[in-house]
Amino acid sequence: MGLARYTARRLLQAIPVLIGIVTITFLLSNAIPGNPARIMLGPAPTPGQVAAVEAKFGLDQPLYVRYLNYLVGVAQGDLGQSLYYQVPVVQKILERLPVTMLLLFSSFVFAIAVSIPLGVVSAQRRNKPTDHVARVVALIGVSTPSFWIGLMLIIIFAFKLGWLPATNLILPWTHPLRVEGATTRLDVLVESGRHLLLPMLSLGTLQMAALTRIERSSMLETLSEEYVKLARAYGVSETTILRKHAFRNAQLPVLTVLGLNLSTALGGAVLTETVFSINGMGTLILTAVLNQDYQLLMGTTLVFGLAFVVGVILTDLSYAYVDPRVSYGENE
Template identity: 60%
Template sequence: MNLARYVLWRIVQTIPVLLGITTITFLLTNAMPGSPVDIMVGPEMDEALEQALKERYGLDRPLHERYLIYISNVLQGDLGVSFYYDEPVTQKILERLPVTALLVGSAYTFGLGIAIPLGVLSAAYRNRWIDHVSRVIALFGVSTPSFWIGLVLIIVFAFHLGWLPSSDLVRPWRSPAQVTNASTWLEVWYLSARSLVLPTIALGTLQMAAAMRIERSSMTETLGKEYIRLARGYGVPERTVLRRHAFRAAQLPVVTIVGLNVSTALGGSVLIETVFNINGMGRLIITGIQTQDYPLVMGTTLFFGVLFLVGVIITDISYAYIDPRVTYGDAE
């Protein structure tokens, strides 16, 4: 099976998964107590206005009929209109997605940039001080909630020390005229980097800890293989053994955990964006839940599901580039 056929087959496999995500989200969203119409109308009940809103958003129809209409619209690329914003859900997602992508990308860069070197060093110098320190860091990272880390960072570095901002995120793509205290693009990027430090650390700590533990275990196993001992027996320098012979072969489990942790990072961004008052996809989901905005909740959940499945497919495809022994099907 070649790459194109494999990717096509994987895409076909995602269809029932997406249908399941859509169905479950639709049923759970509509099972929430109360009604979005009650929130829109307010405490002063106006039956005429309530009926008009139900007819406008199709809430006066039976549940099964609304489900079929929603599935039909999704297949056409229409995620509906937000009750709260009165705008297409797709438009709101595209507005907020770059912020969340910047946050998650920064968290992954921070996490992997620390996890991979520490994991390699921890495996190369087992039971020494750097191994002990790395394992303590990893244990702390996987056992501490990201929102708690964010709150501690705000208290220490924003309120007490005053080094970094505690809320909002300066978008690096905004022009200097749209950013307070910025007159040049360089100042915009500097302010953006400062505002990104704390949420990046808070969100990236879990990714760092998970990747570090897998990196250490995989490198330890690889360094114990016969071809590694043979290379050492021939007098190959230890740095060359680590870099050329062991490192690449040990990355398959790391790539797996990185790809599967996309959902964890996206879920963590919901909390981190709330803690740091960042208007991204996470805040959009929270707003949808608080206002019982059915199309917004279902649309953002489906979008996150698509991102996760894309991450899984990319992870599977990357295996063959890391390890030539991996194929996309049975050998003929």
């Protein structure tokens, strides 16, 4: 089985998973006590007003009818109409998704850039002061909630020192005229980096700590393999052993954790965006929950589930690139 056929098979296998996500989210959303029509209309709506809103959004139909209609709409790319914003759900997701994707991407770049060298050095200098420091940093990182890290960063760097802004997020591609104090594209990039730094550190610390521990453990296991001992016996330098023999083979567990941590990062994005007042997917899903916006809640959850499924598939496909021993042949 070639790579293309394997990819197609994995994509087909993802369809039942996404249907399951839609089904569970639909049932849980409709199990929430309360009436979204009454929430939309305020504290004292009349029965006629409630009935009109329910008829407009199809809330007066039986549950199974709404479920089947929603499945058909999802298959056609229609996620329905937001009850709270009164606009298509797809429109709100497209407005907020770039913000969350920028936050997630930057946090993973930070996590990878710090954890890989830290884990390698920690394994290379096992039981030395550098190793102890790296292990303590990783332990603190995985033990500390991202929202608490965000609050501490705001208190220190925004309120006490006044170095960085504490709220909002500026996208790098925003026009300079829409950014206060910016006249050129470079000014926009600088402001975007200043606004992004604190939430990136808040969200990426947990990922960095988890990847550091996995990288260290995987490197230690690889450095104890027989082929590494043989290379040392032939007089190969430690730098060459790390770079050519050990490092690449040690990355499979790291890739696995990296793909699975996407779900953790998506959950952390909800808290991070709330702490830093960022208008992304996290705050959008909170708005949907608080206002019982069924369509918006199901749409955002589906996007999060789709992102996780795609991340797992990309992780699987990257195995063959990192380790030539992994293939997608007919007998695998």
